[in-house]
Amino acid sequence: MILDLESFITRERPFWDELEALLKRGSLVTRGDSEESLTRIRRFHYLYKRSAADLAKLQTFASEPELRQYLEDLIAQAYTRLHGNAETSGKLRPLHWFFHVYPRAFRRHAAAFWLSFWISIAGALFGAFVISQDTDNKLRLLPGQFGHLIQSPTERVKAEEANAFSPEQKEHRAQFSAQLMNNNIRVAINAMAFGILFGIFTVVLLFYNGIVLGLVGYEYIADGQSEFLAAWLLPHGVPELTAIFMGGQCGLILARAVIGWGTNLTMRDRFRAIRDDLVVLVIGFCVLLVWAGIIESYLSQTHEPAIPYSLKIAFGLVELVVMVAYLYMSGRGDETPDEEDQSLAINNGRAASTTPRYS
Amino acid sequence: MALGRTTTLDIRTPDGITFSMPLAGPITRFFAWVIDFLIFIAVSRAIGLLAVFGSIVSTDLAFAVQLLLDLVIGVGYSMFLEWIWNGQTVGKRVMKLRVVDEGGRGLSGGQVVVRNLLRAIDMLPLFYGVGGMFHVLTARCQRLGDLAAGTIVVRRIDVGSPDVDELLAGKFNSFRDHPVIEARLRQRVSPEEAKICLSALLRRNELEPDTRLDVYRRLADHFRSLVEFPESATFGLTDEQYLRNTAESLFRKRPTGKLAKRKAMPEAVASAEA
Numbered sequence: 184m185i186l187d188l189e190s191f192i193t194r195e196r197p198f199w200d201e202l203e204a205l206l207k208r209g210s211l212v213t214r215g216d217s218e219e220s221l222t223r224i225r226r227f228h229y230l231y232k233r234s235a236a237d238l239a240k241l242q243t244f245a246s247e248p249e250l251r252q253y254l255e256d257l258i259a260q261a262y263t264r265l266h267g268n269a270e271t272s273g274k275l276r277p278l279h280w281f282f283h284v285y286p287r288a289f290r291r292h293a294a295a296f297w298l299s300f301w302i303s304i305a306g307a308l309f310g311a312f313v314i315s316q317d318t319d320n321k322l323r324l325l326p327g328q329f330g331h332l333i334q335s336p337t338e339r340v341k342a343e344e345a346n347a348f349s350p351e352q353k354e355h356r357a358q359f360s361a362q363l364m365n366n367n368i369r370v371a372i373n374a375m376a377f378g379i380l381f382g383i384f385t386v387v388l389l390f391y392n393g394i395v396l397g398l399v400g401y402e403y404i405a406d407g408q409s410e411f412l413a414a415w416l417l418p419h420g421v422p423e424l425t426a427i428f429m430g431g432q433c434g435l436i437l438a439r440a441v442i443g444w445g446t447n448l449t450m451r452d453r454f455r456a457i458r459d460d461l462v463v464l465v466i467g468f469c470v471l472l473v474w475a476g477i478i479e480s481y482l483s484q485t486h487e488p489a490i491p492y493s494l495k496i497a498f499g500l501v502e503l504v505v506m507v508a509y510l511y512m513s514g515r516g517d518e519t520p521d522e523e524d525q526s527l528a529i530n531n532g533r534a535a536s537t538t539p540r541y542s
Numbered sequence: 543m544a545l546g547r548t549t550t551l552d553i554r555t556p557d558g559i560t561f562s563m564p565l566a567g568p569i570t571r572f573f574a575w576v577i578d579f580l581i582f583i584a585v586s587r588a589i590g591l592l593a594v595f596g597s598i599v600s601t602d603l604a605f606a607v608q609l610l611l612d613l614v615i616g617v618g619y620s621m622f623l624e625w626i627w628n629g630q631t632v633g634k635r636v637m638k639l640r641v642v643d644e645g646g647r648g649l650s651g652g653q654v655v656v657r658n659l660l661r662a663i664d665m666l667p668l669f670y671g672v673g674g675m676f677h678v679l680t681a682r683c684q685r686l687g688d689l690a691a692g693t694i695v696v697r698r699i700d701v702g703s704p705d706v707d708e709l710l711a712g713k714f715n716s717f718r719d720h721p722v723i724e725a726r727l728r729q730r731v732s733p734e735e736a737k738i739c740l741s742a743l744l745r746r747n748e749l750e751p752d753t754r755l756d757v758y759r760r761l762a763d764h765f766r767s768l769v770e771f772p773e774s775a776t777f778g779l780t781d782e783q784y785l786r787n788t789a790e791s792l793f794r795k796r797p798t799g800k801l802a803k804r805k806a807m808p809e810a811v812a813s814a815e816a
Contacts, residue, residue: 232557235555235557235559236559238559238561239558239559251733255561255562258561259553259561259563259646259696262553262555262646263628263629263642263643263646263648264628264648265648266645266646266647266648354602355602356602357600357603357605357606358602358605358606361607361609361610362609364609364610364613365609365610365612368613369613369662372617372659372662373662375659376662376663377663379660379663379689380663437690440690450689451644451692454689454690454691458650458652458653458656458690458691458692459650459652461652461655462652462655462656465655465659
């Protein structure tokens with residue numbers, strides 16, 4: 184009980200000011216000085232506890248509603264800062280992330296990736312079937328951005344090979360590359376985000392993407408341009424299509440969390456269980472799409488006689504082997520029991536726990 | 543409206559402290575987004591101008607960099623600021639909003655990324671149509687991104703102080719002559735009772751005369767039963783005046799000593815220190 188509000192405010196006010204000043208700091212941690220950081224965190228914790236106790240005293244006090252509101256706001260901010268959701272090591276470890284975290288996250292959800300792959304293949308087969316029935320279907324189904332594919336494959340191959348050394352070929356490569364990255368990253372993010380609507384639009388997007396691939400692929404093969412097709416698509420197609428399938432994989436993971444199939448967790452816990460893996464996979468497919476954009480602009484669009492098709496095909500195949508080896512072999516065998524535990528959380532019906540964070 | 547819809551996030555800490563965070567409404571959130579959007583447009587234009595200058599060196603490279611920066615800022619603006627500013631962007635700062643975890647805790651990197659990536663769906667078909675619909679339908683005013691990330695948006699309230707001088711209508715508060723009893727009154731009256739007293743006085747003209755007399759009599763009797771002022775202080779006071787004195791005693795700002803930063807403290811405390 185507060186007997187004298189005036190002296191109570193006078194006495195406690197410096198502590199509230201100090202807490203507020205610490206809250207205004209970007210971070211409580213000073214890099215390279217763990218002792219100072221620890222002292223500051225301890226002080227922050229003490230001030231939070233003290234101010235919370237002040238609030239508890241004031242909550243039974245009728246007057247000063249503004250002061251209560253002020254303290255509630257202060258405590259809410261301090262509570263938010265003190266009880267974080269992330270374990271921050273304070274150190275970026277990109278190599279560890281690349282060789283361990285990412286491939287493991289991929290493998291944990293490999294089934295969703297393969298489902299995404301097979302939906303696209305089904306779309307490709309459908310596209311091939313549709314164009315085999317009527318070549319005019321290409322005009323109906325190809326989006327505007329593929330206008331350069333309207334001409335027949337043989338005509339295009341001739342034109343491309345005739346201009347292989349043309350300076351125009353090299354004119355806007357960087358811009359084209361950036362456009363590809365921009366467009367593909369947005370498509371992959373949409374494939375992921377649409378998962379929240381039960382995955383329906385993710386499936387539609389993957390299927391339609393497959394249709395376009397099937398239309399183009401069938402036409403080039405039927406026209407006897409298989410070698411050109413492989414040399415054109417393989418170098419950038421390996422990372423690009425893998426990334427798009429990963430976008431679909433994320434969408435399907437999200438859709439499963441929405442639907443709750445195969446788990447007895449609440450929706451909130453299902454989301455919590457997949458959240459970190461989603462972020463890892465999204466960063467991963469963005470990196471792949473940057474790589475694909477560079478390759479498509481600088482290698483895929485360069486044709487014989489400038490670069491032999493066999494070399495481009497070999498490059499694409501090497502990429503494929505490295506990609507499969509990386510995704511399935513990297514970081515294998517050194518999963519900690521904790522990680523296994525977390526990865527299985529959603530399947531076993533419980534969510535990974537959260538830990539306090541000091542930032 | 544969803545069943546069990548709430549306008550505040552009530553938190554009870556392990557220490558037994560309770561406090562609440564008011565949830566942000568769709569209009570303030572929309573304005574925060576508009577501010578952020580305008581900043582994005584401004585930055586994007588600035589990058590466009592720089593690209594024009596950069597094209598002196600290489601047109602191809604300059605516009606490639608412009609495209610990539612547009613993508614990075616478009617996708618990463620909110621993510622970056624919400625991460626380094628603990629759940630705030632420029633727009634949210636201006637509108638006094640903050641993104642927090644559903645439990646009132648700070649955000650993890652995963653939460654920041656997921657809620658912002660799903661913005662692509664929330665924005666459909668125009669002006670956050672999908673997000674706005676879910677905001678209205680969900681119990682905690684969450685758009686789809688918030689649902690997936692387990693986040694909510696809370697706001698800070700600037701508490702306006704009631705004009706207690708007006709309550710007295712120019713008359714002297716006879717309770718002021720008895721500061722010890724006044725202090726006892728403030729301790730014994732609960733926040734809810736104080737609020738009822740103030741509300742009854744502020745809504746004076748909305749009440750029918752008979753109802754007003756009855757309500758004021760019952761309230762005054764209640765406050766009389768909590769503390770007893772000497773007769774010299776209550777002589778000749780009507781029930782209404784008794785309530786006005788009580789409200790003034792409860793809500794009056796009291797000086798506490800040295801002058802301090804007004805900006806950092808609510809009006810009540812800052813002016814009390816003046």
